[in-house]
Amino acid sequence: MKEPVFIAFSTQKGGAGKTTLTVLMASYLYYVRGLKVLVVDCDYPQYSIKEMRDRDVEILRINSAFKKNFMEQRERIQRDPYPILITKPEDALDRARAIIESGKEDYDIVLFDLPGTINNPGVAKTVSLMDYIFCPVAADKLILESSLAFAMKVRDEIMTVSGCSVKDMYMLWNLVDAREKTDLYERYEEVFEEQMLQTLKTRLPDAKKYRREGSKDAARAVFRSTLLPPDKNLLKGSRLVELADEILGIIKL
Known part of the structure; x- marks a missing residue:
């Protein structure tokens, strides 16, 4: 049985996009x-991904x-929707391991959606057992300061502890405003580099399509869903494919 890669899009500031990126x-x-993907929703108590699946x-x-698109896709790929495990953060690793070791599925990747606070011992332990952490950051003062503080805390207080599994951590530019000057992000990246923090090359735009979910009555293309892939036309310009390629290169899948 192969060992899946444990990944978390994690930060402590709401609005940075960690749950959206995970989905x-x-x-x-x-x-x-x-x-083959397993999603672990341990963002207690709101469980945002579970709520999205329920919707x-x-x-x-x-x-x-929506049903027609779902049935056509299911027939095409011959797969049920990926499983979502709902658990408290302190139990997340044990419960994920139990599913993996049951041997029912040979998972490639396990994606964790964690709570924002790193001060909770259960959250800190779960973070320490990830293989890779991608920390979303935006050119917003509060998000920037919060994400930077989170990454530095992980770097100094988690990655230095014996038994930590984290191989690499990267900052990830999200919600990039096309009107912002490019050199603004380059200056911020110089700050990250001074703090010995790596940054992904792919920058994700601030686009309404990232929030495009299914509707109860409208027959429209969907971008963010737990039951459907991002619509092919909406993928254009989203940089999601480039992000996936970059991450798969880093984790060697």
Whole structure:
């Protein structure tokens, strides 16, 4: 049995996009690239990904266009939707391991959606047992300061401890405003580099499509869903494919 790669898009500031990135990457890698994915929603107590799956299932029940797309995709890829494990952060690793070791599925990637606070011992332990951490950051003062503080805390207080599994951590530019000057991000990256923090090359734009979910009554293309992959037309210009390629290169999958 192969060992799956444990990944978390993690930061402590709400609004940075960690849950959206987790869902988009899970759906793209599973439904489009064919990788076997397990999602662990341990963002206690709100469990945002579970709520998204529940909404998707309800839309599937009442929206015929959404149901048609779902059934056509299921027939094409011959797969049920990827599983979502709901658990408290302190139990996340044990419960994920139990699923993996059951041997029912040979997972490639396990994606964790963690709570924002790193001061909780259960969260800190779970973070320490990730293989890779991608920390979303935006050119917003509060998000920037919070994400930087989170990354430095992980670097200084988690990655230095014996038994830590983290191989690499990267900052990830999200919600990039096309009107911002490029050199603004380059100056911030110089600060990251001074703090010995790596930055992914791919920058994700601030685009409304990232929030495009299924609708109970409208027959529209969907970008963010736990039951469907991002729509092919909406993928254009999203940089999601480039992000997936860069991450898969880093984790060697």
